[in-house]
Amino acid sequence: MVTLAEVARHAGVSASTVSYVLSGKRSISAATRERVENSVRQLGYHPNAGARALASSKSNIIALMVPLRTDMYVPVMMEIAMAVATAARTHGYDILLLTGEEGAQAVRRIEGSALADAMILMDVELDDERLPLLRTASRPAVLIGLPADTTGLNCVDLDFAAAGALCAQHLADLGHREVAVIGEAAAVYERRTGFAERTLTGLRERSNELGLRLLHRPCEGSYASVSATLSRIFDERPGTSAFVVQNEAATDPLLALLRQSGRAVPEDVSVVAVCPDQVAAHASVPLTSVAVPAQEMGRRAVEQVIAKIEGRGSDEEVVLLAPELTVRESAAQAPAGV
Template sequence: MVTLAEVARQAGVSPSTVSYVLSGKRAISEPTRARVEQAISDLGYHPNAGARALAGKRSHIIALVVPLRTDVYVPIMMEIAIAVTMAARQYGYDVLLITNDEGPEGVRRVAASGLADGVVLMDVELEDERIPVLRELGSHAAMIGLPADAHGLACVDHDFTAAGALCADHLADLGHRDVAFVGYAPQVYRRHAGYAERTLTGFRERAAARGLRILHRPCEGTYESTAGTLARILEDRPATTGFVVQNEGALGPLLSLLRGSGRIVPEDASVVALCPEQLAEQNSPRLTAVTGPAQELGRQAVELVMSRIDGGAPPEITLLTPVLTVRESTGPGPFPVR
């Protein structure tokens, strides 16, 4: 890699002169400027991101803060991250990955350094401690997720409240009255992950409006934890015939455990999943599922952050409409609607 010192030697000037030519912070004679620019061209020198940032120019880098947790579904997170990377390249931008275990200080380090022109924040919590840092620094940022207070922010997310309501409506329309919601691990709700809490809120509100009796049981998603969750559900509410599952890890175990308990899906129990299309298709029976386009989240997040970089676009909140696809895992309940 060509260095600034090599450019200086080629042009016959000091390294500081090369820096002044790049930054424009000091007047340089035209002949000297021409020699430096010719040396840069001949050697193929590219200032690094930090140098460009210090010069007050764009770094052409977007920082993407990705979740590094055991309680997230990694394939979806990687699909979103890949979509962000591909969309950024269309704008001539590269992506710098930051893991969310660095917390607010990691976001501050990147945003305040000028290393990145903008930030895309994933796995947004309702009371996310990273957002005040972005507000304080006035960063060009986009959220993949919706915090409780979205004032002044650019956000894109699935409409998880509507997704939860779709699940309740589908099972109510089929005639189910006792329904269990198998959710994520307890720590997901303790940290107030927006996608988990908004889905549960939408489900609860619509279930109340439709006269459903519901249980919510968090689940770690392993076979053992799913077995324990199902046992508690059937002990507390033996008449349960409908299951809504927002935990990708619990889907396979739950179907197996229902079969093992003598409950045939969908004749004796109906299962609605909140999961990607490909996962719904891989199970047996194929799952009725509420889905949303993960790649679209990444693409729109980049568009939001680029619009803010280019012109300080006003705040914008976009919620993508969920889609329910009926497959073989749901059927009529004990109280069919006529």
């Protein structure tokens, strides 16, 4: 391994000069800089990460905590994680992948070992066990998601309440009066993952304002579950003319089952989903949907956390991305005379 000292010798300068060339923290004459840069290139020098971290107490690593469970939202999680990794690299940071499994334990471990300069947490529950630790931690953290109490926390998330409202609004505008919500799996609500509840709140409030009748049912992504949920919904509310799908895994089964039961989408029944654009676009009927902007969420989280690392940026900052509804083919004017 090539060391700083070797580069220095090769360039005929002192080690500190090389260091300053690399970091740019002191002014260096153009001639010297060039000589050093040449040596770096010729010798193929890479600074030793451990030594650098030790000397500067900065690892240039951001820890990312990804939920382990694969029962929900896998593509979104993956997309966010990859966006985070990509964005971090453009700022010179690497990503340390932590599984949600380790929980608060991992927060302590990272904090204590100075392995990472900051953390980004996904899959935040409303009353997450990791929050107290983060509030008192000496290292910055950013949540992707929104807990119940955001004091002293930095968060990035889609404004799911607004997303819900947007869905209600769109369906109301199309003349629908009875709307059913295919929710997330019951487990998601029990875990009190914020986005599910917030979407629902947004849906409910806007529905009240607009005089929509709303029926919400939790639902797994399997055919059996969607099928059962669907029967119950039509039993209770035969006049249902539109669906809002919260659980992206349920979209395909829903469309298939509606078709099987002789209901055409969007002629007889409209469907609006909250899901990544890719899922919406590739469904059997391209879905009118509110996108979950995974890429942007990841990017914003990185930018926010780096701002904090560098001493810019306030503590406590909640970024709620404005939802956008894309009209595709699954939602249309309500059938007349219902």
